[in-house]
Amino acid sequence: MKRLAAIFILLGFLCVGCAEKSTPKEVSLKLDPSKVEWFKDAKFGMFMHWGLYSILEGSYNGHTMPDTTFPQGNTWYAEWIKPRLEVPDDYYNGLINEFNPVKYDPDSWVKEAKNAGMKYLVITAKHHDGFALWDSDVSDFDIASTPYKKDLLAPLVAACKKYGLKYGFYYSHWQDWEDPDGAMPYWYPWRPDEDFEKYWQRKSLPQVKELIEKFDPDLLWFDTWDWENHITPERRDELIRLVRSLSDKCLINGRICYSNPGDNIDFLEMHDNAYPKEMLDKPWQTPATMQNSWAYHGKDYNWKPANRMLRYLVNNTSMGGNYLLNVGPKADGTLPAPAIRRLREMGAWLDVNGEAVFGSSPTDYKMPEGIYTTQKETPDGKNLYIFLTSPVPSVTVPAVLSGKCEVLETGQPIDMSVIGEETVITLPESIFKDDSIVVLRCH
Ligand code: FHN
Numbered sequence: 001m002k003r004l005a006a007i008f009i010l011l012g013f014l015c016v017g018c019a020e021k022s023t024p025k026e027v028s029l030k031l032d033p034s035k036v037e038w039f040k041d042a043k044f045g046m047f048m049h050w051g052l053y054s055i056l057e058g059s060y061n062g063h064t065m066p067d068t069t070f071p072q073g074n075t076w077y078a079e080w081i082k083p084r085l086e087v088p089d090d091y092y093n094g095l096i097n098e099f100n101p102v103k104y105d106p107d108s109w110v111k112e113a114k115n116a117g118m119k120y121l122v123i124t125a126k127h128h129d130g131f132a133l134w135d136s137d138v139s140d141f142d143i144a145s146t147p148y149k150k151d152l153l154a155p156l157v158a159a160c161k162k163y164g165l166k167y168g169f170y171y172s173h174w175q176d177w178e179d180p181d182g183a184m185p186y187w188y189p190w191r192p193d194e195d196f197e198k199y200w201q202r203k204s205l206p207q208v209k210e211l212i213e214k215f216d217p218d219l220l221w222f223d224t225w226d227w228e229n230h231i232t233p234e235r236r237d238e239l240i241r242l243v244r245s246l247s248d249k250c251l252i253n254g255r256i257c258y259s260n261p262g263d264n265i266d267f268l269e270m271h272d273n274a275y276p277k278e279m280l281d282k283p284w285q286t287p288a289t290m291q292n293s294w295a296y297h298g299k300d301y302n303w304k305p306a307n308r309m310l311r312y313l314v315n316n317t318s319m320g321g322n323y324l325l326n327v328g329p330k331a332d333g334t335l336p337a338p339a340i341r342r343l344r345e346m347g348a349w350l351d352v353n354g355e356a357v358f359g360s361s362p363t364d365y366k367m368p369e370g371i372y373t374t375q376k377e378t379p380d381g382k383n384l385y386i387f388l389t390s391p392v393p394s395v396t397v398p399a400v401l402s403g404k405c406e407v408l409e410t411g412q413p414i415d416m417s418v419i420g421e422e423t424v425i426t427l428p429e430s431i432f433k434d435d436s437i438v439v440l441r442c443h
Helices: 002-022 033-042 080-084 089-097 106-115 153-163 193-215 233-246 306-318 339-358
Strands: 044-047 120-126 166-171 219-222 284-288 322-325 373-380 381-388 394-397 406-408 413-419 424-426 440-441
Touching: 033 044, 033 153, 033 166, 033 394, 044 394, 080 219, 106 120, 106 153, 106 339, 120 153, 120 219, 120 406, 153 166, 153 193, 166 193, 193 233, 306 373, 339 381, 339 440, 373 406, 381 394, 413 440
Parallel strands: 044 120, 044 322, 120 166, 166 219, 284 322
Antiparallel strands: 373 381, 381 440, 394 424, 406 413, 406 440, 413 424
């Protein structure tokens, strides 16, 4: 059956190639900017790294990442276990016979994301190992070949729709360690470009097409970084054109070609866990880990406190960026308990302070370290929100605020006095009751 499907795919794919080459000018590489508004307002999303690597949980054959006895073993990234801990191809690809996430409950995943305040979810439809979480017509290295058999993406998409979250797919368009022509890590022999082109045409472009046609995603998350790669401007634009020709809403991230994203991507993607100190001229986000690893790593105990992660969220929000926080599900489909606790803590803070975050925009006030601001138009006028990440006796805002000021969570009134062109806000010590971020609403 799959063989027959493969023939159709090949024919279909040839057509994609034809369409690509015969209609390049008809398809605009630019998306209507209004389609990016939801992303700018969303601020907070869930990233999920899940695949065959989740079975190994960062350990193989008595070795646990990071392991410096391997030349390339010094990393926590558990989804990289195959090349880093030199797991043989047969063993790793044979994990396909073990992947059986019988406890997978996408409804509960999306509920956790929603309760945390997240507005969108991005999952690894295919990571660098080449394994597809959906029943792919293009490759048998997919969920349909596992004991579980059932497509994992369709029910997740349904749950996102049910709870009102936007959804997107991470797709490793460049690295593919299973395909004989896919790109490999830099310490392997360089894949000749004509071979890479075979992978590009046979698997990468057709799987992207499949993802859009089957699931109609709100965004696609491609992944290159500083390494030299095969994504030339021509291939980058070929992929953008393909996406645009199939969807008039699907956002594309800057990592489609990190070093040269061009003008037609929809938002910039920072380095992993990187927080810019300045405003950027495009929408942007930071992909961030909750442990050190992206994929679930059973011995990575470096869980970040919820409070620190809220600071990253607030930092990004104050500069017009988003925070895409990762959770690595276990291979059985459950979410790790430390991740759940942190999501709930963040959600509880956002429940009372989300007004200052969601739908807000940055101000141009230069504030001291640890103090952030956002603003928002409301029916009662423009609100200024001030985030205090540690106790301070006063804050000076370089603007005249003539209305009132209060603690957002409690409504406690706060004194302000205008001095010249500035407003000095005096803060009673009693508002800093614990180490959570205090938000003021002023106008
Ligand atoms: O190599 C990947 C890594 O495994 C992970 O997916 C991150 C997420 O941003 N992207 C690459 C490294 O930057």
